[in-house]
Amino acid sequence: MRDALGVGVAVGLSGFAFGVTSAGSGLTLLQTCALSLLVFTGASQFALVGALAAGGSPFTAAAGAFFLGVRNAFYGLRLSQLLALPRAVRPFAAQWVIDETAAVALAQPTRRSARIGFFVTGLTLYLLWNLTTLLGALGAEAIGDTDAWGLDAAGPAVFLALLAPMLRTGTERAVAGLAVLLGLGLLPVLPAGVPVLLAALAAPVVLWADGRRSRERTER
Secondary structure, three states: OHHHHHHHHHHHOOHHHHHHHHHHOOOOHHHHHHHHHHHOOHHHHHHHHHHHHOOOOHHHHHHHHHHHHOHHHHHHHHHHHHHOOOOOOHHHHHHHOOHHHHHHHHOOOOHHHHHHHHHHHHHHHHHHHHHHHHHHHHOHHHHOOHHHOOHHHHHHHHHHHHHHHHOOOHHHHHHHHHHHHHHHHHOOOOOOOHHHHHHOOHHHHHHHHHHHHHHHHHHO
């Protein structure tokens, strides 16, 4: 409960930044709120309004948002096994499969605590994210420059804080390090969302190298 509420509140407040950014990009109040209600994945939402603000076409903006959102499908594969939810509940739970809910659930020691972490994080974050999106869109002019508030850094900071203790072995740390290098290195040259997907290649590359070293030691 502590982890879930902490993440939900910290990240939920960054909905202010999205509301202000979306309104500044020319989207209406209804469009801005609909994005948070229906899409509900901050990186994709920011990518969409950022591309529109830069003069991109709606199709290009949607493509970038889609690529960023694809990563949630991989979270879903892991969480479906961990949470083992009834079939009737899964379509509703899928709406809350995002970075933060996955990080909290995967950090828990038991299935029961993972379920609690997932649903409390999802509910808290969903309510706060949509509320602050509305307030941000309504008060865009009064809030001013969101960069000065640093709200956009809350989500990544919380996610890294949850991820770091889970990297216990050298292999896990190598995967994380290579993923960072791939993501940051490809960011300037590829469309939004693609570097995130290609960063996932860090896992098979490191595992292959680790397996090769193990075989070489065995042969010696």
